[in-house]
Amino acid sequence: MSTTGEHLALQFADHGDPSQVLSLHTVPTQRPGPGQVRVRMLLSPINPSDLLVVRGVYGRLPNLPATPGFEGVGIVEESGGGFLGWRVLGRRVVVINTDSGNWQQQVIIPARMAIPIPDAIPAEQAACFMVNPATAYIMVTKVLRVRQPEWLLQTAAASALGKMIVKLGKYYGFRTINVVRRNEAVEQLTNLGADAIINTATDDIINRVQDLTNNHGVPYALDAVGGKLGSQIVGCLAASGRMLVYGSLSFEPIHLDPRSMIFGSKRVEGFWLTDWVRNRHPLTMLRLFRQISRLLHHGVLTSDIAAIYDMDHAADAVRLVEKPGRSGKILLRLGQ
Numbered sequence: 446m447s448t449t450g451e452h453l454a455l456q457f458a459d460h461g462d463p464s465q466v467l468s469l470h471t472v473p474t475q476r477p478g479p480g481q482v483r484v485r486m487l488l489s490p491i492n493p494s495d496l497l498v499v500r501g502v503y504g505r506l507p508n509l510p511a512t513p514g515f516e517g518v519g520i521v522e523e524s525g526g527g528f529l530g531w532r533v534l535g536r537r538v539v540v541i542n543t544d545s546g547n548w549q550q551q552v553i554i555p556a557r558m559a560i561p562i563p564d565a566i567p568a569e570q571a572a573c574f575m576v577n578p579a580t581a582y583i584m585v586t587k588v589l590r591v592r593q594p595e596w597l598l599q600t601a602a603a604s605a606l607g608k609m610i611v612k613l614g615k616y617y618g619f620r621t622i623n624v625v626r627r628n629e630a631v632e633q634l635t636n637l638g639a640d641a642i643i644n645t646a647t648d649d650i651i652n653r654v655q656d657l658t659n660n661h662g663v664p665y666a667l668d669a670v671g672g673k674l675g676s677q678i679v680g681c682l683a684a685s686g687r688m689l690v691y692g693s694l695s696f697e698p699i700h701l702d703p704r705s706m707i708f709g710s711k712r713v714e715g716f717w718l719t720d721w722v723r724n725r726h727p728l729t730m731l732r733l734f735r736q737i738s739r740l741l742h743h744g745v746l747t748s749d750i751a752a753i754y755d756m757d758h759a760a761d762a763v764r765l766v767e768k769p770g771r772s773g774k775i776l777l778r779l780g781q
Contacts, residue, residue: 460501512546593618
């Protein structure tokens with residue numbers, strides 16, 4: 446593959462603390478091959494999944510040295526040929542990158558992974574288009590198929606994705622029970638219009654859920670924590686209830702009572718966006734992107750932006766991401 450100059454990229458040569466192992470390097474800028482495009486990157490968020498890759502504990506790891514960053518926004522500057530590449534040439538696009546990483550000034554991706562984004566959507570929101578919005582929307586509407594006015598119980602409710610679940614509930618008419626562990630989070634979710642909030646610092650989860658559901662339990666649950674909390678959420682499921690596990694913030698296993706699972710016909714399943722997307726038909730993905738764009742436009746799947754850092758301050762940025770009580774997404778500015 447030929448090159449066309451050089452650009453800056455954040456890379457790590459060893460797994461470890463992201464603030465320690467990430468460093469800025471000058472790397473060759475590649476020319477796109479057939480079916481590919483070259484994108485000048487503008488912004489990319491720092492997601493928990495990105496940092497898990499750097500630490501070496503994600504579900505799929507790249508060869509080292511590597512650049513992190515699964516999503517972002519940029520401008521397509523060169524096409525390697527083909528209808529899809531021609532269609533997005535010169536346009537602002539959402540960049541979905543599972544191979545080379547987006548925390549760099551130039552990326553080469555398959556043209557089908559460059560998604561044109563309407564001008565009405567700000568660049569900061571376009572940068573966060575895929576990981577959280579798509580995960581929230583797919584889990585609720587495509588996998589669990591939550592119906593109104595049923596209850597959905599979720600952990601990590603004050604996270605960016607958790608807040609999207611609350612807003613999806615208000616939009617589609619289902620009710621949310623939101624588990625948090627800080628008083629500030631209670632205030633945030635109350636202002637957002639959450640139907641019920643459980644603070645683990647003061648409340649008993651199972652008793653509160655039973656009170657809210659007239660001792661029936663919840664038909665749907667989402668867990669991003671695992672460990673003791675995830676185990677308690679399983680205990681809140683109604684007969685035939687379903688729980689999706691989409692994160693493991695505690696890095697501890699969930700414990701199940703076999704009798705409860707058997708006689709209640711309950712289900713606990715894993716969800717990973719990469720797996721869900723992998724075998725979807727292009728038309729299915731096109732409809733998904735259009736729906737996410739529409740919900741972004743209506744303010745349902747928007748992300749709070751806490752700060753934007755330049756690449757040479759990436760260490761400060763990742764430290765802030767891992768700081769408890771952060772109020773919004775942290776973005777990296779990769780170019781203008």
